[in-house]
Amino acid sequence: MLLYCTFAGRRFNYLKILSRKSKHINLSYRLGFVLLLIFSHFGISAQNLCNQPEGSVKGDFNLEEFTFCAPKTVIVKDKSGGENIRYNFVYQGQGPEALNPNVPFVDRYRYTGFVNPTIFTIIQYGTKDGKPMYACKNHVVRQSNKAYYSFSACNRTSFSLAIPADSLLNDYDYYEISNNKFNTIIQTVKAEDLPFEKTFDLPLPQRIYVRGVYNDQSKNCSGDIGSDYIANPDQVPTTGLSIPFNANIDALLLNDKGMELDVKGGLASTYSLFRRDLGGTYSDTPVAKGLKPGRRTVTFDESTKQSCFMLKKEQTGCRVEESAEICTTPITQIKQLSGKQRVFFEQYPLPYKEVADNKDNFVKVTQQKLEIIENQILYPGGKTILPKQDSIDHEIFGCDRVICYYTTTFVEGNNRGINFRSEVRSNLKCYKPSDRKIEQNFSLVASINAEEKAVLNIDEIQSSVYPLTQYFIYQKSGNNYSIADTLKAPSSKYTTKLDASEKSYCFKVQAQDECGSSSPISDPICTIYLNFKDNKTLEWTKESPFTSPVDKYEILTKGASGNLDKSFYELEGDIFKYDPNLALFQDEATFRVQAKSSAGSSFSNVVLKELDPKIFIPTAFTPNSDGINDALFLIGNTKRIKTVEFKILNRRGLVVYASKDPNFQWTPKVNEASNGNYYFDLRIILDNDDVIIKNGSFSILK
Known part of the structure; x- marks a missing residue:
């Protein structure tokens, strides 16, 4: 050909x-x-x-x-x-x-x-x-005087031969056509008779020679022109026929507007191109008509959709001629991962659409590769695509690289007894860091620390293609947000200087990687302001701390570890106050509120309600040295007691015991106290200087 x-x-x-x-x-x-x-x-x-x-x-x-x-x-x-x-x-x-x-x-x-x-x-x-x-x-x-021509077998008794006019490749003075190496010349064609096409009535198979000749003998080349073998189309060997000028799509190269086709066929013939979606049937209307052999541009929509194509010869009279079906393998997606990209593509569809009903029709993939171009330099060797593989990872380095991908697939087979080979090249997908916007790959948690300063925690969900270098912290002022500070990555905790014990603050965050690409600015997240109204009702910010509604509010209090991580009560997202049962606490009750949503989490400031300690003296005790109820002491939580004055008096008003130790224990000796009633005076000063005075009586029972 x-x-x-x-x-x-x-x-x-x-x-x-x-x-x-x-x-x-x-x-x-x-x-x-x-x-x-x-x-x-x-x-x-x-x-x-x-x-x-x-x-x-x-x-x-x-x-x-x-x-x-x-x-x-x-x-x-x-x-x-x-x-x-x-x-x-x-x-x-x-x-x-x-x-x-x-x-x-x-x-x-x-x-x-x-x-x-x-x-x-x-x-x-x-x-x-x-x-x-x-x-x-x-x-x-x-290398020789071999002319530029094509041929086609019509049937077992004739063939058609065409010599096109071409000022560069066919610039000879005349042409000689023979079927036995010029011992018998069956046709001589002058240059002025081009283009030339003729059907020769000769039985097939035939071996033909077409030589161009210059009148100036010094221009003729001495190399052997070789011959072309024209097989009998009615006799198909088990290995299939190889017909050089039979219609074929030798290469199909996708681009953004359609594709480039390498059309093979007779040089005097034209062809129509037909298309079908994968799993569909061919339309009666061709995608393109009048295609001649050579590289041809075909424009059509949906060039990234997997489709199949075939050629049909437009001329009639010799024989019906259709090419093998060739299908595209488009790249569908490039997914950014940590330090690499995952390239997704379609596999070549196998088996061949007619293999089930005609054993002469088959196709197989001989090689499939992902080709990689970095800064307009073709990656050596590419990456081999294995059967049933639909993606390949490619590590990327550097910020200034333009990286492009396409797949090449080589197929061969037999179409109605005629062998074929084709190359399929996918659409080109490129990755240009300077045009890239990185995804928001982090979630936010707003909280308030022990110093009552607003804190942002940035939790990275997945790593960026390139490492993150910093976060821009936006703060709300009035109705607008502006950059208040930056946080260097990989640090993920940002503590503000804002006092969040009296009001709520709102923030947004934007990430930037080492290539200077930035993520979209995040949705806002706000801290929650919590207060203890009238010393009995917890109330907090009524607006959602997110752009979306709150799913749940959870009331947290101190757990066994002393941290505010114990769930005390849970409320729906449209409730903004709660009356806790303070009787469940002793000297103090500590609370904070957590808002939960798919958008993130937000915590309030901590509120603490100091409670009067519940302290009392037993009404009786038995100091008989049996190890059971032998001593008198304060019952309750004494943690908040700063000072204490405690006295025990008998029935005559005489002091029989006194102590200033909150943890006193009185175990009277045999001669110190007898059975009967006694009286006590108790004066307590708390850590907030509140004074508690108690008095009463108790009994000794020996």
Whole structure:
């Protein structure tokens, strides 16, 4: 097969790219195409330097022959007078980033290793008068006089042959068609008769030769032109037929606006392209019509949706011709994770849609890779995609990288007895840190510490792609929020200087990573102001501390550990006061309120209600040394007692015992007290200087 495509202002013999026989051309071409995709993705014009970019000057060099036979070494000579001149002998239309000014100077290149005529571009690059300088020249390299043509088998008794008009690849004076290496010439075609197409009534199979000839014998190449084998389409071997010019999608390359197709087929034929959604059927209306062999651009919506395509030959009369079905494998999502990105993509759909009812139809994936481009440099080797794998992780480093991804899938199979191979390239998805907004990957908790200062706790839910470096703390003033302070990451606790014991304060937070990308500013979160109204009712801020309603309010008090973490009571989110049962407490009752919501948590200040201690003297005791109720002492919580004066008097009013120790114990000896009634006077001064006076009587029972 001989095809050509228009690319970057010049044409190539596309056979080399498809057959992989000329690897240096193929790799250069593919990289050039990828760079074009990157430019397109970011709205940058792909810069074919042969078109003399703005701000550059035109160079010049000498190329003596523009059509010659290979193998041959081409030597160029500068005529520009520029500086730091270099040459690229297989230029593919890339921008200046692909031309390295530091490579060694080379003024010659040997073209060899291919059979079919190929168009090459040589570019000269350097500087002149302080400006970039470029000059390009195209030339055709042939190893033989093999003409540029195609053929198609109609049936077992005839075949069709076409020679297109092409001023570069078919510039011979006449053409000879034979079926036994020119011992018998079955047709001679003059240059002025192009384009030429004819059906030959000859039984198949046949081996044919098509040679171009120059009248000037010095221009003819001596290499063997080789032959093409035209098989009998009615005799399909078990291995399938290989028909070079049968309709096929040799490559399907998705882009933002549709796709690029490498259409294979007869050079005098045109084809219609049909599409179906995965799981659907083909529409009767083609996506595109009149497609000729070569690289073709097709525009259609939903280029990121998985679809399948096939070609149908538009001409009738010879035979019905349809290509194998080729399906896309789009990249669907790029998910940011800690230090890496997860790239999601569609697998190639298998098995082939007709494999169940026709054993001659099958397709298999021979290779699938995720290709990675960092700052317009193709990642060596890519990453292999395993069967049934739908995502791959890629570690990323540095803030200034533009990272792009696409998948390549190579498939081969048999379509109605005819072998085929195809390459599928997904849409290009790029990641540009400078355009990125990081997700809000943290939750907020507002609280008030023991010093009654408002505190924000920032709980990171998941790590960012790049490490966080700081948080911006926004504080509400009136109806507006403004930056009040910053908190350096990885610290996650921010203590304000605001006294939150008398009012509520509201905050917002924004994170920033080491690349300077910022998260959206968070929803507000507020502290809760709690007070003890009339020394009996807990009341707190009526507005929700979040943008969303409060799910529950929980009253917290001190637990066994002494921390305010014991749930005392729970209320619905639209209740803002509560009367606690203070009888359940002794010397003091301590409370705080927690608001719970899916938006986060918020805590109030702490309120403390000091209670008069419950202290009393027993009404009787039995000091008989039996170890049971042998002593008289204060019963209750004495923690708040600062001083005490305690006296015991007998019935005559005489003091029989006195103490100033809150923890006194009176165990009278046998002769100190007898059975009967006694009286006491108790005066207590509390830690807040309140005075408690108690008096009464008790009995001694021995």
